[in-house]
Amino acid sequence: MRKLFDLAQGQKDLISFGIGEPDFITPAHIREAAKKALDEGYTRYTPNLGFPELRKVLADKLTNKNKISVTPEEVVVTSGGTEALFFSCYILINPGDEIIIPDPGFVVYESQVYFAGGKPIHLPLRGKNNFHPDLEELKNYITPKTKAILINSPSNPTGAAFTQEELLLIAKIAKEKDLFIISDELYEDIIYDGREHISIASLPGMKEQTISIFGFSKSYAMTGWRLAYLAAPADLVKEIAKLLQNTSVCANSIAQRAGLAAIQGPQDCVKEMFSAYSERRNVLTKGLNEIKGLSCYAPEGTFYAFVNIKETGMTSEELSMYLLEKCKVVTVPGTAFGTQGEGYIRLSFATSLEDIKEGINRIKKGIEKISSC
Structure with a gap:
């Protein structure tokens, strides 16, 4: 590519x-919030996990819109979705662990698993099924070394959006096999023909076994701002905080203020x-x-x-x-x-x-x- x-x-x-990436300019009220943040001096480090007020607003959004009942302590603000995915892989994977990833799937999934010391296992998604997973086949890819299943809905590159029935079956498999789910949901707001975006973490008992990744890039035309967020169990958030302390420290302060305006402002x-x-x-x-x-x-x-x-x-x-x-x-x-x-x-x-x-x-x-x- x-x-x-x-x-x-x-x-x-x-x-x-x-x-x-969206060909639209970032909406005016978001740009204005960034300008205001500069004028008001938001130019210093933020807390590692993000501004508390932004984490609170994101927790409310996740609870009300995505039906994932989280507290601000279970939300992490990151420098883009790729960083959120990297942190997710790094804290979950031990050397030799297997992670099931979609094929075809976003180009960095495989490399991120390798970087974390794991082994990517490619689950075939076929055109005859409109690139929806064969969940009976999924079971055959699970071994004693399997640590997690990575799902992406709606999907880049295929455009497939998982149904509630499919997500319930994936959740059932994860519960039975004690597997984590890494759920890439960056395209949650771009879903057609009256379909409903469903977060797998909203299903019964799945919040504790899911890292859910969301972003601002696609929904608000903010790719260059490098701003995303994830929801995860509190014990995993503590591990991510350690990674932040030793990598990017925090997401960009101005971008975070802009993100606050994006979520709170007109949609x-x-x-x-x-x-x-x-x-x-x-x-x-x-x-x-x-x-x-x-x-x-x-x-x-x-x-x-x-x-x-x-x-x-x-x-x-x-x-x-x-x-x-x-x-x-x-x-x-x-x-x-x-x-x-x-x-x-x-x-x-x-x-x-x-x-x-x-x-x-x-x-x-x-x-x-x-x-x-």
């Missing part, structure tokens, strides 16, 4: 469906961005499905389309490179997310409708040239 992005650097007239901005993503999703999936050789189902969540390219006869990397070099369109090969991603490419529709329509036209012409050869 990085190779493709490096090749794209400096090229003109590109249409990028590549890196997944119209979240709804407006979601509305735009919803329209873009419909335009992109309709356009791609009209191209002979391509097919994709409408993602259930996130701003990614995971497109089946098998009929083109090209591998994921070959087609992504072809689209970049010949069509000036940036996509991500499915294999960047695991072996099960072969035969797919990921397109982010966190870009303008104008670019989406132009990108579809370029892809259509490029695929037609392949078909005519």
Whole structure:
């Protein structure tokens, strides 16, 4: 994936469906809160776990919105979701522990498990199931060395959003096998067609066995602010505090004040961005499905389309490179997310409708040239 992005650097007239981040500017009331924080002198270290008032507001949000009954002492503010994931892996994993991760799944899952001394076990997610897990198959991947299951819903790159029934079955397995769940929920606010986002930690008895990761980047267009948070049992929070003392110390003070405004302020901005993503999703999936050789189902969540390219006869990397070099369109090969991603490419529709329509036209012409050869 990085190779493709490096090749794209400096090229003109590109249409990028590549890196997944909102194309919107951070909402005004959040930016104003950051400016005010600077003027009021919030430029010093904060407590390791975050400003107490922010942790209190986040605990209220988790309790009321996500139905995870937590106290502020069970909330940690982090420098982005990647740090939250790293801390989660580091405090749970002992050398040799196995962690079941989704395949395809977000690119850092595997490396984070390795960094913590564990062994990632790839659970295949298949297109025939719209990339939802086969939970009977999941049981077969559990061994005496299994420590945790990492889930991501809604999913990057596939757009799959787990149902309550699926989460209940995963919870049942975790309870029976005494496993932790690491739940990546950064796309909680981008979920379509009336589906409800459900946090697995909200299910009976699961709060004590779950680390739930949330963020500001996707919901509030704050990727560069590097601000996220997690909810975990109090004993694990104490261990994370030790990691913070020896790594980043605390999340950025100004970003934390901005995050406070994001949670406490009007949520119209979240709804407006979601509305735009919803329209873009419909335009992109309709356009791609009209191209002979391509097919994709409408993602259930996130701003990614995971497109089946098998009929083109090209591998994921070959087609992504072809689209970049010949069509000036940036996509991500499915294999960047695991072996099960072969035969797919990921397109982010966190870009303008104008670019989406132009990108579809370029892809259509490029695929037609392949078909005519």
